[in-house]
Amino acid sequence: xxxxxxxxxxxxxxxxxxxxxxxxxxxxxxxxxxxxxxxxxxxxxxxxxxxxxxxxxxxxxxxxxxxxxxxxxxxxxxxxxxxxxxxxxxxxxxxxxxxxxxxxxxxxxxxxxxxxxxxxxxxxxxxxxxxxxxxxxxxxxxxxxxxxxxxxxxxxxxxxxxxxxxxxxxxxxxxxxxxxxxxxxxxxxxxxxxxxxxxxxxxxxxxxxxxxxxxxxxxxxxxxxxxxxxxxxxxxxxxxxxxxxxxxxxxxxxxxxxxxxxxxxxxxxxx
Amino acid sequence: xxxxxxxxxxxxxxxxxxxxxxxxxxxxxxxxxxxxxxxxxxxxxxxxxxxxxxxxxxxxxxxxxxxxxxxxxxxxxxxxxxxxxxxxxxxxxxxxxxxxxxxxxxxxxxxxxxxxxxxxxxxxxxxxxxxxxxxxxxxxxxxxxxxxxxxxxxxxxxxxxxxxxx
Numbered sequence: 001x002x003x004x005x006x007x008x009x010x011x012x013x014x015x016x017x018x019x020x021x022x023x024x025x026x027x028x029x030x031x032x033x034x035x036x037x038x039x040x041x042x043x044x045x046x047x048x049x050x051x052x053x054x055x056x057x058x059x060x061x062x063x064x065x066x067x068x069x070x071x072x073x074x075x076x077x078x079x080x081x082x083x084x085x086x087x088x089x090x091x092x093x094x095x096x097x098x099x100x101x102x103x104x105x106x107x108x109x110x111x112x113x114x115x116x117x118x119x120x121x122x123x124x125x126x127x128x129x130x131x132x133x134x135x136x137x138x139x140x141x142x143x144x145x146x147x148x149x150x151x152x153x154x155x156x157x158x159x160x161x162x163x164x165x166x167x168x169x170x171x172x173x174x175x176x177x178x179x180x181x182x183x184x185x186x187x188x189x190x191x192x193x194x195x196x197x198x199x200x201x202x203x204x205x206x207x208x209x210x211x212x213x214x215x216x217x218x219x220x221x222x223x224x225x226x227x228x229x230x231x232x233x234x235x236x237x238x239x240x241x242x243x244x245x246x247x248x249x250x251x252x253x254x255x256x257x258x259x260x261x262x263x264x265x266x267x268x269x270x271x
Numbered sequence: 272x273x274x275x276x277x278x279x280x281x282x283x284x285x286x287x288x289x290x291x292x293x294x295x296x297x298x299x300x301x302x303x304x305x306x307x308x309x310x311x312x313x314x315x316x317x318x319x320x321x322x323x324x325x326x327x328x329x330x331x332x333x334x335x336x337x338x339x340x341x342x343x344x345x346x347x348x349x350x351x352x353x354x355x356x357x358x359x360x361x362x363x364x365x366x367x368x369x370x371x372x373x374x375x376x377x378x379x380x381x382x383x384x385x386x387x388x389x390x391x392x393x394x395x396x397x398x399x400x401x402x403x404x405x406x407x408x409x410x411x412x413x414x415x416x417x418x419x420x421x422x423x424x425x426x427x428x429x430x431x432x433x434x435x436x437x
Binding site: 061150160161 | 408
């Protein structure tokens with residue numbers, strides 16, 4: 001494998017650079033949007049210790065998003081803050097399921113959020129993140145491999161946390177089981193694009209940036225199969241299309257508007 | 272000031288720069304300083320971040336720069352964070368561990384292997400009759416515990432080690 005040591009080297013091969021930036025946008029945008037949805041739970045989690053845990057995980061995950069946006073900055077994509085705040089819906093590469101609203105209502109107005117959605121979404125996502133980071137930790141692009149190794153050391157606590165919730169609620173009351181199961185069913189019809197790499201998947205594989213989509217998907221199915229009491233029999237779906245190719249819902253629009261509200265009020269301000 | 276003396280001088284200055292969220296524990300004792308190099312009167316410091324997203328990092332960078340540039344013979348100091356080397360809790364020095372305890376924070380376990388259970392002794396009374404209240408704490412690197420022997424709540428550094436230990 002030819003190891004690419006830095007951004008300058010990566011920029012010399014346009015095909016390599018394109019596949020690499022696409023992949024890093026996906027990683028950055030996934031961590032970014034799941035952290036935004038996590039941040040909306042602040043003060044609303046089921047109990048105080050959970051509030052501490054969830055917000056700590058969220059802060060850490062947003063830190064991972066920052067590392068990925070900074071890699072993009074080095075690759076010449078522009079300032080990391082601008083990438084996070086100003087890109088349009090079509091430019092976003094996160095999986096669509098990750099942008100879904102937390103439930104009914106809004107943060108400032110009657111937030112009837114659904115904890116079962118938070119548990120299933122974060123458990124599914126963190127399970128996949130581990131598989132993806134492991135695949136990237138041997139990536140041909142050294143700076144990305146380094147960041148993935150760093151994320152893995154910290155993310156192990158996130159995954160353990162959501163796995164615990166998943167196991168406990170699945171073996172709790174009838175009500176808990178039903179709520180979790182219905183969110184699993186829902187996720188099953190929407191989660192597939194999270195597991196995919198978009199239209200540059202073959203180039204990513206060719207340049208040894210990450211493993212194949214098939215491998216990633218299989219590894220995820222196998223892993224969640226161990227922790228879900230009754231996995232749905234239907235095949236995985238991507239009901240709203242593929243976020244990897246810039247398709248998104250009104251939920252992402254709402255998230256970006258809220259996220260960038262203060263930033264947009266004065267773009268020159270130094271925080 | 273020759274090279275070796277200069278570097279020793281800078282390291283002694285770094286011994287005085289504390290983590291803003293852990294007063295009395297220096298960045299040197301936390302194992303965050305990877306390398307110090309000199310080019311004449313210019314100092315380059317390579318540091319390894321603790322947790323990604325830790326808001327203290329920006330302050331640490333500024334404080335290190337300021338402390339080093341205050342040294343009489345130094346013109347400039349550049350601080351650079353690298354991901355090439357991963358910080359792990361094994362990098363915390365013995366003095367760092369002692370200072371953490373004074374702050375009511377138990378140091379991380381030694382030679383921890385990922386997935387292992389770990390016991391935490393109370394930083395106040397030393398008892399191991401303790402329980403984990405929350406793996407997550409007020410900062411990304413800390414957990415919240417309770418000592419049933421001396422009945423004090425306390426914190427502990429989470430073990431953070433490479434999953435593929437070489």
